[in-house]
Amino acid sequence: MSIVYLVVPCYNEEAVLPETCKQLTEKLRSLITQGSVSPESRILFVDDGSKDHTWKLIEQYHQENTLISGVKLAHNRGHQNALLAGLMAAKEYADCAISLDADLQDDIQVLDEFLEKFRDGCDIVYGVRKNRDTDSAFKRGTAQGFYKFMKVLGVDLVYNHADYRLMSKRALEALAEYRETNLFLRGIVPLIGYRHDYVYYDRQERFAGESKYPLKKMISFALDGVTSFSVKPLKIISNLGIIISILSVFGLLYALISYLTNQAVAGWTAIIASIWLLGGIQLLCIGVVGGYIGKIYNEVKARPRFRIEEFLKK
Numbered sequence: 001m002s003i004v005y006l007v008v009p010c011y012n013e014e015a016v017l018p019e020t021c022k023q024l025t026e027k028l029r030s031l032i033t034q035g036s037v038s039p040e041s042r043i044l045f046v047d048d049g050s051k052d053h054t055w056k057l058i059e060q061y062h063q064e065n066t067l068i069s070g071v072k073l074a075h076n077r078g079h080q081n082a083l084l085a086g087l088m089a090a091k092e093y094a095d096c097a098i099s100l101d102a103d104l105q106d107d108i109q110v111l112d113e114f115l116e117k118f119r120d121g122c123d124i125v126y127g128v129r130k131n132r133d134t135d136s137a138f139k140r141g142t143a144q145g146f147y148k149f150m151k152v153l154g155v156d157l158v159y160n161h162a163d164y165r166l167m168s169k170r171a172l173e174a175l176a177e178y179r180e181t182n183l184f185l186r187g188i189v190p191l192i193g194y195r196h197d198y199v200y201y202d203r204q205e206r207f208a209g210e211s212k213y214p215l216k217k218m219i220s221f222a223l224d225g226v227t228s229f230s231v232k233p234l235k236i237i238s239n240l241g242i243i244i245s246i247l248s249v250f251g252l253l254y255a256l257i258s259y260l261t262n263q264a265v266a267g268w269t270a271i272i273a274s275i276w277l278l279g280g281i282q283l284l285c286i287g288v289v290g291g292y293i294g295k296i297y298n299e300v301k302a303r304p305r306f307r308i309e310e311f312l313k314k
């Protein structure tokens, strides 16, 4: 029987923790009594430097309930880092870890399906939302636009998957090899490879407390996603430079014709032609510099260059 860790990042979640703890404990207990997971399985709450009583509650639950473990981060490091801290802690004890949000927006009834796929040999199971009916039109629109934009930039994301996922021990070990500081887990996990599958679920509304992802954090998270996975924006600058340089030739022709037909003020032709040409050349040069920066950026990341999934040996 496998040891499963449910990893739950919490930031100022005192409003939801009592209910979350109750529901997760019930669920884990029933999984243990069914014999589908080991009694050594745990619920691991990660307190992401909360300012309210979140950690006090976690300490209390840990005292009362053997299934509850807790990790406390010294500072608020954001959802992705808190999640990584929890997963790395779980990796030491668990055969697989499942990450989910503290507000139980991710339906915990599908945990059985995650575990079934894990038993079938999947190393990574992605929880995918069936629809976005519970989101505001704005959140739905921006989120879907983001997935499409990332696809254009060549980043491999699982559509409508957030951070509800199961990872096996060896997938977690692989994750530990990605040493980047700007974390965008849903971009990194597909890079790990290994056998994976999907579980579909309905996402509920947050039952108490408020979202810890205001618009500002969402935008910076999305930008992180783009700039941590793609150097295409740098290529776009280069291409823009080339296009403007070519256009500047037409600009020059136009300026010359105006000059020859005496429609131009003296000196205008030279100014307009140089503005266009220089603008184009500058962008092109920035693009070339960007090309090198893009290479440095990829080298500095020092991501693993390959991963052996199977090794056949007599």
Ligand code: UDP
Pocket (backbone or CB within 6 Å): 008, 009, 010, 011, 012, 013, 048, 076, 077, 078, 079, 082, 100, 101, 102, 103, 105, 206, 210, 211, 212, 213
């Ligand atoms: N979270 C965190 N650190 C932060 C912000 C959020 O650990 O700085 C946790 C939060 O407690 C929750 C999860 O990340 O468990 C998702 O946050 P939230 O539900 O507020 O986001 P939303 O569902 O609104 O996108």
Ligand code: MG
Pocket (backbone or CB within 6 Å): 101, 103, 105, 206, 211
């Ligand atoms: Mg939420």
